[in-house]
Amino acid sequence: MATTKWKIDPTHSEATFKVKHLMISTVTGKFKAFEGEVESEGDDFKKLKNIEFKADVKSIDTNNKDRDEHLKSDDFFASEEHPQLVFKAESFDVNSEELHGELTIRNTTKPVTLEVEFGGVVEDPYGQTKAGLTVSGKINRKDFGLKWNAVTEAGSVVVSDQVRLNVDVQFIKQA
Numbered sequence: 001m002a003t004t005k006w007k008i009d010p011t012h013s014e015a016t017f018k019v020k021h022l023m024i025s026t027v028t029g030k031f032k033a034f035e036g037e038v039e040s041e042g043d044d045f046k047k048l049k050n051i052e053f054k055a056d057v058k059s060i061d062t063n064n065k066d067r068d069e070h071l072k073s074d075d076f077f078a079s080e081e082h083p084q085l086v087f088k089a090e091s092f093d094v095n096s097e098e099l100h101g102e103l104t105i106r107n108t109t110k111p112v113t114l115e116v117e118f119g120g121v122v123e124d125p126y127g128q129t130k131a132g133l134t135v136s137g138k139i140n141r142k143d144f145g146l147k148w149n150a151v152t153e154a155g156s157v158v159v160s161d162q163v164r165l166n167v168d169v170q171f172i173k174q175a
Helices: 065-072
Strands: 003-008 014-021 025-031 034-041 047-056 084-093 098-105 108-123 129-140 159-173
Touching: 025 065, 034 159
Parallel strands: none
Antiparallel strands: 003 034, 003 159, 014 025, 014 159, 034 047, 047 084, 084 098, 098 108, 108 129, 129 159
């Protein structure tokens, strides 16, 4: 059976994360530059394989330049040495609700399980076939070497270890 390539349409997709700050509020960030592709068995978007998503760490944006620079530093992502985070999975059936793969951040690779909601497949007004997925999950940032933290005078930590991930992607079927 022939395979079909699908690539992320970055203009109709986003990759965000949320983390607790001072354990009382949530800060949201996003990666402005990312790419990804999957292959499907046959011509439909049902059984996927060779799933890959990459985000450019230097494109991180939390709506605060100083915080963004700190996140790019060695305290967190070390973007000079590790410019990308990468997620890979061998296969996924869109009727399933869980995607099992490996996430690499700072040259540390760990297995992760993400929740997936399949949005469907449609043809857009320009004749392109598109498919949508919402992928979400939680990771412990310290598992990937993002270890910086501080403690307030009252004893609260500044940044939570748990990070919530959310990636809404629209794929374009390749000719």
